Structures are given as structure tokens and as C-alpha cells.
Amino acid sequence: MLAGHLDEPLLLARDAAGALRCLSNVCTHRGNILVVGACRAEQIRCGYHSRRFDLAGRMTFMPGFDEARDFPGPSDHLPRVAFADFAGHAFASLAPAAAFEAFIADVRARLAWWPFDALRHDAARDRDFEVAAHWALYVENYLEGLHIPFLHPALNQVLDMERYGYHLGRYGSLQLAQARDGDEAFEPPSGSLDHGRRVAAYYWWVFPNLMLNFYPWGLSLNHVQPLAADRTRISFRACVLDADRLGRGAGAALDQVEIEDEAAVESVQRGLRSRLYDSGRYSPSHERGVHHFHRLLCEFMAEPPSAA
Numbered sequence: 001m002l003a004g005h006l007d008e009p010l011l012l013a014r015d016a017a018g019a020l021r022c023l024s025n026v027c028t029h030r031g032n033i034l035v036v037g038a039c040r041a042e043q044i045r046c047g048y049h050s051r052r053f054d055l056a057g058r059m060t061f062m063p064g065f066d067e068a069r070d071f072p073g074p075s076d077h078l079p080r081v082a083f084a085d086f087a088g089h090a091f092a093s094l095a096p097a098a099a100f101e102a103f104i105a106d107v108r109a110r111l112a113w114w115p116f117d118a119l120r121h122d123a124a125r126d127r128d129f130e131v132a133a134h135w136a137l138y139v140e141n142y143l144e145g146l147h148i149p150f151l152h153p154a155l156n157q158v159l160d161m162e163r164y165g166y167h168l169g170r171y172g173s174l175q176l177a178q179a180r181d182g183d184e185a186f187e188p189p190s191g192s193l194d195h196g197r198r199v200a201a202y203y204w205w206v207f208p209n210l211m212l213n214f215y216p217w218g219l220s221l222n223h224v225q226p227l228a229a230d231r232t233r234i235s236f237r238a239c240v241l242d243a244d245r246l247g248r249g250a251g252a253a254l255d256q257v258e259i260e261d262e263a264a265v266e267s268v269q270r271g272l273r274s275r276l277y278d279s280g281r282y283s284p285s286h287e288r289g290v291h292h293f294h295r296l297l298c299e300f301m302a303e304p305p306s307a308a
């Protein structure tokens with residue numbers, strides 16, 4: 001989705017047993033692009049000199065190489081890219097800093113009771129927004145609830161800000177928003193960590209640019225994509241679990257909340273140009289998530305992660 005940022009030809013292949021793999025889409029012979037569109041096939045055949053690969057990426061056939069020694073060797077097979085499938089979305093990394101599970105384990109553990117397999121993507125609810133601001137400013141704004149009473153009057157009506165909680169993990173953080181009495185909420189089952197709480201929303205951020213917002217109606221996934229130093233696209237993807245609960249509580253009026261956030265983020269983008277501003281301190285009660293994000297940015301910028 002990061003068009004122009006990650007310009008790497010990759011393909012997804014599902015074999016007869018159902019295993020899904022992410023492979024290089026470049027032929028290991030002279031570098032021809034292998035697959036140009038979605039198709040059903042039992043093997044991958046290069047259109048240039050007919051090298052063939054099975055759906056796990058192993059080279060199986062090549063004309064003209066009978067006299068080649070030690071052929072095929074490891075470099076003749078298609079490189080495989082780290083890949084994971086979560087909540088109906090595909091995640092791949094060319095140079096993973098850690099296994100995908102390290103990014104998502106907290107979500108899985110806390111929401112072990114959530115019926116992920118029942119989620120259905122509802123394309124009619126998808127939205128793409130463009131903001132005239134750096135992507136990290138958009139993320140910063142997401143990571144604190146301090147502004148909710150001031151920026152989001154309607155959302156503030158349904159959340160109990162006295163019990164708004166922050167939970168930091170290694171590569172992400174959770175904002176746990178509890179509902180005011182009588183408002184729309186999850187009731188997590190007994191045995192789960194949040195049993196007894198009336199949870200209006202789980203606002204989960206996964207470093208660096210993914211937000212998983214769980215509401216009683218389902219999941220709103222937000223993908224933050226840098227377009228330029230001062231331009232960002234945010235894609236909202238809606239996966240519905242219970243359509244009867246749409247339009248209620250913290251998960252209602254998401255477009256309105258987005259517009260309110262965008263105005264603040266664009267204003268900050270302009271404010272940061274000031275010669276008189278450098279950086280501000282963090283609220284101990286509400287901006288630990290922002291601080292955590294800034295620390296992760298420093299960690300990754302200081303020492304780019306090596307391939308695992």
C-alpha cells in the first residue's frame with residue numbers, strides 16, 4: 001500500500017494445502033517479472049525462458065541448464081519474504097526487526113475471546129482521508145486521550161475519561177476506553193483480563209503506522225501512509241462483526257472524529273515551523289503513549305533494524 005516507498009515486486013501464492021506464502025516476483029534467472037495479475041495455477045512459469053517454480057518458490061524446471069554444475073542451488077529458488085495473516089489483512093516485511101508475533105501478541109492475548117474469524121470486510125464503509133501533515137503527527141495525536149474533552153465533544157459524551165487507561169507494549173500500545181454508564185460497551189467474558197469492565201473501545205496502535213480500533217460492532221483498521229513530509233493518507237477499513245451495533249457509542253461518527261483530529265494535526269504541522277517552539281513536555285497521566293512512540297522512533301532511526 002505504500003506506493004512509491006516499497007517498490008519491491010512480490011507475489012502471494014496459496015498452495016493446494018491452503019498455505020499462503022509471500023515470494024519474490026522476480027525470476028532468479030535473468031530477473032524477469034513472473035506474475036502480472038491474479039490467476040489460478042499449479043506452478044509459476046517465467047514467460048522469458050520458461051523457468052518454473054512450485055508454489056513454495058522452489059525451482060523445478062529450467063531448459064538449457066543440463067550441463068550446469070550444482071544446479072539448482074539455493075539462489076535459484078525464489079526468496080521468501082516474512083509474512084503473516086491477521087484479521088483478514090496481509091503483513092509482509094523485507095527486513096523484519098522482530099517476528100510479526102512480537103508486534104501483535106499483546107492484541108491476541110488480551111482479545112483471545114474476540115471472534116476474529118467472524119469479521120467481514122464491508123467495503124462500503126471504507127474511507128480514505130488525506131491530511132496536510134507529517135504521518136508521525138497523525139500518530140502522536142492518536143496516542144493520547146488528553147484532547148478528547150476539548151476536540152471531540154460527541155465522543156466525550158460516551159467515554160468515561162476518569163477511567164481512560166494506557167497500556168504500553170514493546171512495539172505498540174493500547175488505550176482502553178471505558179463507557180459511561182448506560183452507553184454502548186463490550187462485556188468481556190469471565191476469565192478475560194477486562195472482565196467486569198464496560199469497554200467502549202480498544203484503541204490499539206501497532207508501531208509504526210497501524211491502528212486497530214475494536215468496537216462492539218467490529219474492527220476499524222486505520223493504515224497511516226506517508227505521502228510526503230507534509231502529506232499523509234489514512235485508510236480506514238471496516239470489518240463488521242455485528243451490524244446491529246453500528247452507529248452506537250464510541251464506534252459511531254468516526255468520520256466526524258477524524259475531521260476534528262485532522263484539523264488539530266494540520267494546525268500542529270504549521271505550528272512546528274515556528275522558530276520559538278522546539279518540543280513540549282509530556283503529560284504523565286495521558287501522554288505516556290506519545291513518549292513511547294517517540295522513543296521507538298529514536299530507536300529505529302538511530303540503528304535501522306537488521307534483517308532477521
Ligand code: FES
Pocket residue numbers: 027028029030031032046047048049050051
Ligand atoms: S528470466 Fe526467467 S527464465 Fe529467464
Ligand SMILES: [Fe+2]
Pocket residue numbers: 141142147148151152257261
Ligand atoms: Fe482524537
